[in-house]
Amino acid sequence: MVSYEEALKCVTESIGGIELATENIPLENSAGRILAENIISDIDMPAFTYSSTDGYGIAFSNHTSWSVIGEIGAGNFKQLTPVPGEAVLILSGSRVPDNIDTVIPLDDINFEEGTVTLKEGIIVRKGMNIRERGSDLVKDKIALRRFQKIEAKVITVLATCGIINVPVIKKVRAGILGTGSELIPASEAPSVDKVRVSNIYALNAAAVSCGMEPVIFGFTKDDKEELRDTVQNALNSDIDILITTGGVSAGKFDYIKDIFDEAGIDIKYRKVNIKPGKPNIFGVYRQEQKKKYIFGLPGNPVSALAAFYIFIRPAIDSLYMQKSIDLVFAHLDTDISKKDGKRHFMRGELTYDGNRIKVKPGYSQSSGNFLEMSKSNCLIEVPENVAGFVRGDIVKCIVM
Numbered sequence: 001m002v003s004y005e006e007a008l009k010c011v012t013e014s015i016g017g018i019e020l021a022t023e024n025i026p027l028e029n030s031a032g033r034i035l036a037e038n039i040i041s042d043i044d045m046p047a048f049t050y051s052s053t054d055g056y057g058i059a060f061s062n063h064t065s066w067s068v069i070g071e072i073g074a075g076n077f078k079q080l081t082p083v084p085g086e087a088v089l090i091l092s093g094s095r096v097p098d099n100i101d102t103v104i105p106l107d108d109i110n111f112e113e114g115t116v117t118l119k120e121g122i123i124v125r126k127g128m129n130i131r132e133r134g135s136d137l138v139k140d141k142i143a144l145r146r147f148q149k150i151e152a153k154v155i156t157v158l159a160t161c162g163i164i165n166v167p168v169i170k171k172v173r174a175g176i177l178g179t180g181s182e183l184i185p186a187s188e189a190p191s192v193d194k195v196r197v198s199n200i201y202a203l204n205a206a207a208v209s210c211g212m213e214p215v216i217f218g219f220t221k222d223d224k225e226e227l228r229d230t231v232q233n234a235l236n237s238d239i240d241i242l243i244t245t246g247g248v249s250a251g252k253f254d255y256i257k258d259i260f261d262e263a264g265i266d267i268k269y270r271k272v273n274i275k276p277g278k279p280n281i282f283g284v285y286r287q288e289q290k291k292k293y294i295f296g297l298p299g300n301p302v303s304a305l306a307a308f309y310i311f312i313r314p315a316i317d318s319l320y321m322q323k324s325i326d327l328v329f330a331h332l333d334t335d336i337s338k339k340d341g342k343r344h345f346m347r348g349e350l351t352y353d354g355n356r357i358k359v360k361p362g363y364s365q366s367s368g369n370f371l372e373m374s375k376s377n378c379l380i381e382v383p384e385n386v387a388g389f390v391r392g393d394i395v396k397c398i399v400m
Contacts, residue, residue, distance in 0.1 A: 007311060014268070016319055030155065035148045070088050071089035072095070235292060310379070328350065348397065379397065
C-alpha cells in the first residue's frame with residue numbers, strides 16, 4: 001500500500017508522459033480548450049489612438065472655452081485639425097486626429113450655441129482620456145501564451161488578433177468502463193439486488209469538466225472472460241487513459257486485478273492509504289510505441305468519484321499546464337475527527353460569509369451515500385497523522 005503523496009506523484013509524473021497533439025478548431029467552438037501555441041498579434045493594440053470617453057477633443061492649451069468645429073463618431077473618422085481655441089466632439093472609442101492630445105468629458109463642459117466652456121473647478125490635464133496606439137501591445141509581440149485556457153476574455157484577444165481557427169491541445173481521450181453483475185442500464189427499473197449504473201455517467205461528466213474527451217465502453221458483469229475481452233478491446237482502442245470501476249477489492253468475483261496483470265499492465269500500486277478509495281489501482285500499458293495509463297477505481301460511486309478528484313484531475317491539470325484552482329483553504333465550521341491512520345477526504349460544503357471562506361462537513365461520510373455526495377461541493381483533507389480538527393482551524397479542501 002502506498003501513501004497519498006506517493007500515489008499522486010506517481011500518477012502525475014506518469015501521465016506527464018502523454019504526448020500532446022494539436023488541432024485547429026473554429027474560434028466559436030474554442031471556449032474551454034487549451035492553446036497549443038503562442039499567439040502573436042498582427043496589429044498594434046489598440047490599433048489606433050482613440051478617446052476613452054464621450055467628450056471634446058482639443059490640442060492642449062490654457063484655453064477654458066472652445067468653438068466646436070465638428071464631430072467624430074466610432075468608425076467614422078475625419079482628419080479634423082483644431083487649433084488652440086477649437087474643439088471636436090469625439091465619441092467614446094473614436095479615433096482621434098493627430099493633433100488632438102486631450103479629451104474633456106461631456107460632464108465637465110457647458111455647451112451653448114457652438115461653444116463649449118469648462119465648468120468651474122474642473123482641471124484639464126494633457127493626455128487625459130486618450131489611449132495611444134500600441135499602448136497595450138505592439139505588433140508582432142506575444143498576445144497569448146501556449147497552455148492558456150480559452151475563456152470569454154481570451155476569445156476577445158483571439159478575435160482581435162484575427163485568429164479564426166484556433167490552435168488548441170487535442171483532448172486526452174479517457175475510456176470509461178463499469179463492472180459489476182449488479183448493474184443494469186439507468187433506463188431500467190431495478191429489482192431484487194440490481195442497481196442502476198451511475199459511475200460511467202459521473203466519470204464521463206468529470207472527464208469533460210477537466211478537458212478530456214470521454215469514451216464510454218459501457219458496463220459488463222462479473223464474468224472473467226467477458227470482462228477480459230472488454231478490457232482488451234478498450235486497450236486496443238485509440239485512448240490515452242482507461243478508467244474502470246469495480247472489481248478491485250479482494251472478493252471472489254473481483255477480477256480486474258488479475259485481468260490487468262494478464263494483459264501485461266505494469267501495476268504501480270494496488271492500494272492507497274486513503275478513505276474513501278483505499279482499493280485503487282494504477283498502472284501503465286505499453287502498446288507498440290504508445291503508453292496508456294490505467295486506473296482501476298472502486299465500484300462504489302462515492303469512492304470512484306472521490307478518487308477521480310484526488311488523483312486524475314490534478315494529473316490532467318498538470319499535463320495541460322494549468323494552475324490548480326481546485327484547492328482552497330477554509331475555516332472549519334465544526335469539529336471533525338477520525339480514528340485511523342488513513343488520509344481522509346470528507347465531504348463538505350464551502351460557503352463565503354463576506355469575510356472568509358468557511359467549510360462545514362455536515363454530510364454523511366459513508367462511502368455508500370452518494371445522495372449526500374451530491375449535496376457537497378468539496379472534499380476536506382485530513383492527513384494521516386492528524387486525529388482531527390476543531391472549529392476555526394484552517395483546512396485544505398478539494399473543490400468538486
